[in-house]
Amino acid sequence: MEVVIKRDYGLMSKAAAQLVVDVLNTKPNAVLGMATGSTPLGLYQELVRLHQAGQVDFSRVTTFNLDEYVGLSANHPQSYHYFMHEQWYERRIAECGGIDLQILGIGSDGHIAFNEPGSSLSSRTRLKTLSKQTIDDNARFFERREDVPVYAITMGVGTILDARKLVLVASGKTKAKAIAQAVEGPVTSMVTASALQLHRDASVIVDEQAAAGLTMRDYYEFIYAAKPAAPKA
Ligand code: PGA
Numbered sequence: 001m002e003v004v005i006k007r008d009y010g011l012m013s014k015a016a017a018q019l020v021v022d023v024l025n026t027k028p029n030a031v032l033g034m035a036t037g038s039t040p041l042g043l044y045q046e047l048v049r050l051h052q053a054g055q056v057d058f059s060r061v062t063t064f065n066l067d068e069y070v071g072l073s074a075n076h077p078q079s080y081h082y083f084m085h086e087q088w089y090e091r092r093i094a095e096c097g098g099i100d101l102q103i104l105g106i107g108s109d110g111h112i113a114f115n116e117p118g119s120s121l122s123s124r125t126r127l128k129t130l131s132k133q134t135i136d137d138n139a140r141f142f143e144r145r146e147d148v149p150v151y152a153i154t155m156g157v158g159t160i161l162d163a164r165k166l167v168l169v170a171s172g173k174t175k176a177k178a179i180a181q182a183v184e185g186p187v188t189s190m191v192t193a194s195a196l197q198l199h200r201d202a203s204v205i206v207d208e209q210a211a212a213g214l215t216m217r218d219y220y221e222f223i224y225a226a227k228p229a230a231p232k233a
Contacts (some may be wrong), residue, residue: 001196002203003183003220005211009171013042016103016169016203019203020047021056023101023165031059031156032137033102036067041168042101062096066104067113067154070127072132090159100176102163106170109133110178110191113155117190125155157195166202168193170210180213
């Protein structure tokens with residue numbers, strides 16, 4: 001796992017966008033898995049900027065959404081475009097050749113997608129009941145807490161681990177504990193983001209505040225700084 005610590009949200013977003021651009025430069029028809037939530041917004045804005053500047057082309061890209069609330073109409077502003085169904089979703093991903101790059105956020109309870117604590121680390125796309133923590137966290141997007149859906153369809157942890165490359169972005173002090181557990185804690189279904197430790201090509205890009213709980217920070221910064229000159233594997 002690569003851990004990249006950037007000074008602030010803007011630099012975190014730029015670094016993550018660069019990874020997407022790198023994938024598209026080597027594979028213009030890449031399959032991208034897109035995360036919802038607020039954290040990747042800066043990354044997406046940076047991709048829009050690069051597109052407008054003619055530096056990246058999405059015309060041949062296929063995308064899959066990571067997760068989706070259940071019970072919201074497709075035109076509800078908080079719907080993540082409700083089109084996922086468990087069976088055909090996994091089949092469609094396979095038909096498209098699998099996901100090349102999956103973008104991820106992390107919940108304050110350590111979830112990736114809506115794989116709440118206790119989710120099997122080999123789970124596939126399915127219906128999940130959201131945790132109280134997630135409902136509280138996401139209430140800010142809705143008028144009332146009662147409006148937050150209790151159910152979601154989400155890619156499973158196993159589905160996510162099948163992607164060829166994973167990029168997880170996290171910003172702010174509310175994510176510091178989850179990031180420390182995911183990166184440096186044991187692999188456990190109680191913190192489903194810890195499953196990234198099982199992946200061969202996972203990057204965790206965080207800002208200073210989200211990095212606050214990491215004990216190996218000096219080492220990550222040393223590796224990242226030395227990367228351009230490192231021998232190619
Ligand atoms: P956030 O959500 O980016 O809005 O904090 C992340 C998540 O719950 O996965």
